[in-house]
Amino acid sequence: MVTRAIVRGVGHYLPARVVENAEFEASLDTSDEWIRSRSGIERRHFAAETETTSDMAIRAARAALADAGLAPDEVDAIILATSTADLTFPSAATMVQAGLGMTRGFAFDVQAVCAGFVFALANANALIATGMARRVLVIGAESFSRILDWTDRGTCVLFGDGAGALLLEAGQGEGNSDDRGVLAVDLNSDGRHRDILYVDGGTSTGSTGYLRMLGKEVFRHAVEKLADTAHAALEKAGLTGADVDWLVPHQANLRIIKATAQRMQLPMDRVIVTVQDHGNTSAASIPLALSVGKAQGRIQPGQLVVIEAIGGGLAWGAVVLRW
Template identity: 45%
Template sequence: MTAPHSAPAIGILAVGAYAPAAVVSNAHYAARLDTTDDWITSRTGIRERRHAAPDESSSVLGIRATQNLSERFPGALDGVNLVICATSSPDAMFPSTAALIAGGVNLRGAAAFDVSVACSGFLYALSVGYGMIRAGLARKALIVGSEVMSGAVDQNDRNTAILFGDGAGCVVIGEVPQGYGFQSFVLGADSAGGPHLYLRGAALRLPEGTEMGPHLTQNGREVFKFAVRTLGDSAEQAMRQAGMSTADIDWLVPHQANIRIIEAACERFGLPLERAVTNLERYGNTSAASIPLALAEAESQGRFRDGDQLLLAGFGGGLSWGAAAARWWAGP
């Protein structure tokens, strides 16, 4: 999907983030499981992650991220009449986590719903919010990625426990000056890869050939191969649709799953690793929260300049993928 040139430009107006206070280092797992700090770091790039407190559900994390956004960008929530939460760890099947967040930040009455596309969820939610504003169904949208993945994984399974962390990030999107904002979105999914990464939840029917337990299960080798291929392919497609080349990229903002996947994408695009926004060494894989967490952190550090060309790209359960090209607007 490419943004029409004649229509109002839609982009990111504000960002926010929240991470739980409890820091869980690699040493925690090295003391309990058959692994070491060096093994985890060398294969994933992750050194620590955050775990939510017992009273911190996905809606609570999302509310706190939105409060952070509001503190940093006063007035940003004014006029927001749509809330979308991307999450694989909702508080409940219903009410939606988005509705709980909306109520918690005094956006009662706003349309609110969840999007469940695992680690690709934030990009899917962004595209839906963009489309609804473009169609005149919303004025401004709060898009949240919020996850409590520590409760979704078996903490005694070294293949998954070491990878995932908890956190939330959010953006407000709305009209921006012409020449800024989103230029293209690429979304896709292939259910043939579904058995390689799944979380049972309240499933009534399981994919053929799978034996799902109550926790997230992952075929790491297959997901890695899929991720390296699709992260680059979808990002390249988003660039083409936006009329860009790799030379135009100022910042790659990828899903924070594995440093080797990010390094492969940078190598493919001829981009120095320093131009990729990374924070997985401190947060691990926060699923749908990873891209907005990275966006908010980079913005708070002053890394984005007005007019910078951003390329967002992710992948996840489905197996699914998504990418978006956007020109950063630093505000009036």
């Protein structure tokens, strides 16, 4: 018998403000058709002025706890994936811990940009597999609207805000690919490509900065690396693309999603797509998509799910899990 990290609950939160593509036409040389054709995005949510990343994370965490039927103090750890924490420190995860009224355990942030949720899920799986935690809340939450250059039509129309969460719980498996829970993980990074996707602020500049991206370069790396990491994770689990029930990719761009699915020989009716409604919510995009997929009745217990993402760093990876 082996210990597996099994999905017990899932939830998400989206800010109330919905921004349609047409809203950008007043201030930018762009159009709804231009944005849709290049990204597949139709709308996105932006956080209210007083709404922080940790606020959204708390809402998503509460939804996941309710789905699992658990109280905050029944959780051992919180791992929050974000690139837009409320403050430089303390971690937003500790703010979520306090906001939930959780008086035990530990909490910390993971920063791998759009790949953050994959890296956070890998950390949670390791904590559970080694017995350091029994239940872990894994959250992705972002307020990217606060680091966008509103004069750059190549970036500011692509991103949105929101949060999603999974509650993982230790369970016993036979040690084969029929087990429920996380079956395999593949993580990668290559710091040589940091200049194609970054924020031009931080302690070195004394300012928050804005997101900067070389879109064509990011697209090229994404299509190549996403399919490769998904295949690597499946191979570690002793599975192939033919075994996959659902691909839940990072929701950055519909063209990237379609190209990745094609390279994996998966039809689009086996891919969860939410980018049209959420935009790119960075580390929040995969848990948001998982929560929506379950709420729609598409993702069912026992099904094989592959998640994969790439973000600034570059950092990329995939997780294979049985729901």
